[in-house]
Amino acid sequence: MSVGVPALALEKITCRFAARDGGEAYTAVADASLTVAKGEFVSVVGPTGCGKSTLLNIAAGLLAPSQGTVSVFGDRLIAENGVNRRAGYMFQADALMPWRTGLDNVIAGLEFRGVPRSEAVMQGEAWLRRVGLSGFGDRYPHQMSGGMRKRLALAQTLILSPDILLMDEPFSALDVQTRQLMENELLALWAEDKKSVLFITHDLEEAIALSDRVVVLSAGPATRPIGDFKVDLPRPRDVSEIRMTPGFLALHREIWAAMKEEVLKAYAAQKAA
Amino acid sequence: MTRLRALQILVVCLLVVFWYVMTAPGLIPPFYFDKANRAAFFFGEPQKVFWVIVDWFATGEIFGHLAITLLETALGFLIGAAVGLVIGLWLALSPTASAVMDPYIKGFNSMPRVVLAPIFAVWFGLGIWSKVALGVTLVFFVVFFNVYQGVREVSPNLIANARMLGASRRQLLRSIYLPSAMSWVFASLHNAVGLAFVGAVVGEYLGSSRGVGYLILQAEGTFDINTVFAGILVLTAFALALDAAVGAVERRLMTWQPRASETEKV
Numbered sequence: 382m383s384v385g386v387p388a389l390a391l392e393k394i395t396c397r398f399a400a401r402d403g404g405e406a407y408t409a410v411a412d413a414s415l416t417v418a419k420g421e422f423v424s425v426v427g428p429t430g431c432g433k434s435t436l437l438n439i440a441a442g443l444l445a446p447s448q449g450t451v452s453v454f455g456d457r458l459i460a461e462n463g464v465n466r467r468a469g470y471m472f473q474a475d476a477l478m479p480w481r482t483g484l485d486n487v488i489a490g491l492e493f494r495g496v497p498r499s500e501a502v503m504q505g506e507a508w509l510r511r512v513g514l515s516g517f518g519d520r521y522p523h524q525m526s527g528g529m530r531k532r533l534a535l536a537q538t539l540i541l542s543p544d545i546l547l548m549d550e551p552f553s554a555l556d557v558q559t560r561q562l563m564e565n566e567l568l569a570l571w572a573e574d575k576k577s578v579l580f581i582t583h584d585l586e587e588a589i590a591l592s593d594r595v596v597v598l599s600a601g602p603a604t605r606p607i608g609d610f611k612v613d614l615p616r617p618r619d620v621s622e623i624r625m626t627p628g629f630l631a632l633h634r635e636i637w638a639a640m641k642e643e644v645l646k647a648y649a650a651q652k653a654a
Numbered sequence: 655m656t657r658l659r660a661l662q663i664l665v666v667c668l669l670v671v672f673w674y675v676m677t678a679p680g681l682i683p684p685f686y687f688d689k690a691n692r693a694a695f696f697f698g699e700p701q702k703v704f705w706v707i708v709d710w711f712a713t714g715e716i717f718g719h720l721a722i723t724l725l726e727t728a729l730g731f732l733i734g735a736a737v738g739l740v741i742g743l744w745l746a747l748s749p750t751a752s753a754v755m756d757p758y759i760k761g762f763n764s765m766p767r768v769v770l771a772p773i774f775a776v777w778f779g780l781g782i783w784s785k786v787a788l789g790v791t792l793v794f795f796v797v798f799f800n801v802y803q804g805v806r807e808v809s810p811n812l813i814a815n816a817r818m819l820g821a822s823r824r825q826l827l828r829s830i831y832l833p834s835a836m837s838w839v840f841a842s843l844h845n846a847v848g849l850a851f852v853g854a855v856v857g858e859y860l861g862s863s864r865g866v867g868y869l870i871l872q873a874e875g876t877f878d879i880n881t882v883f884a885g886i887l888v889l890t891a892f893a894l895a896l897d898a899a900v901g902a903v904e905r906r907l908m909t910w911q912p913r914a915s916e917t918e919k920v
Binding site: 441465468470474476477478479480481482490492493494521524537 | 814
């Protein structure tokens, strides 16, 4: 899979945050390396609060690592000079502009790039259709359900056709049924043009069902990858059906064995705090 | 709803009747003042107040004064809001400037700004601009603090998302900070317009040659208490009308904001 230059390469990333009360600095991520090949779907799983989002923000160029380098298609990414222009980012929380209608939210990125409005609207309508929201373009985000807002956010990110897709637990706020629908839609959209995806989740089943590769992170602080598992389940997949296959269950057992200890560690640390 | 309206009207009627009974000379024996017509001298009489208002509108005398007062209100509001918006955005986005200006802003805000009215009268004369200036100082702070707060409270997610979508600093200002600040400004619009009105009337009252405040001032000079009350009632009615107009504008511009009764889930 990893032929040529990786789409995204994080090398020996360490990220420390100064403590608010002037105490010892908190090391969120320590010496973490991670690559995503071109067209690869990589999921990162780890116990809650282990610095998964920190890793993603570093990959997006929103956050500068204390040490280590980030390369995007071979070029060094320096957060001070701006964000990762080849990546689209889907946030965990709602990040739609509440004062813009659905359509205006979807075409925001095109607008920022100076695309003429008539053309942007045409593309925006097309994307609304693709995510099943045609006819809802004139609604404001607060008039939509959680699932619709997620689909809107997906269209908003994908309309710019980024080479790399960064996703931070995008579906964690949805109910199980809506979530599986969204996961299938994501896979279908991904299959069309095989972008490189870095998908963060705490849900191992979701990670296995979607990805080519699953990376397991250790419990925080000083998170680093402790396991890297190839998922060789056949594609195209249906996320609700693939969960029943023996291959899936075997993988789940194997990865869970590696994860379990870290999850318990994180839980114990949270209980002690 | 109609029952509520009826009760509201009943309250007004009772008040007017109470006013009339207490002030009509000779209707009831005087129990506080030593002469029968003293109560009417201090508190006016509702039917006379009513006729003063009718006379104002019938002869058209009031319109010129009202127009001046409303013009002062509008100018005070617009200039104050614009300056508050610009300075609020600037200080919210520039931490250094904000830290330097902080004590001055606080000091200027705690000052009872109505005391500036005599100075403004000296600086800008007795025309409309001294009243506009007073209105501006009152409106500025309401808008300024709301814009400042609005920009500070923009969700970091929203900013990160816009940056990832490729927004430049300028575009961030236009599509994230400004709309977010505007929603806070609109929340304070009723307050701001009310204060602009206060600035205009207080300014007129302290020295002017036109305006509703001037009418009140003149009437007070001749102990014409009925005309003073008539002026107060007209001002109150227009303040209510202004508030309703602001409400209508707000509803037009803030359609994107969820309202409890209106939120529809699909």
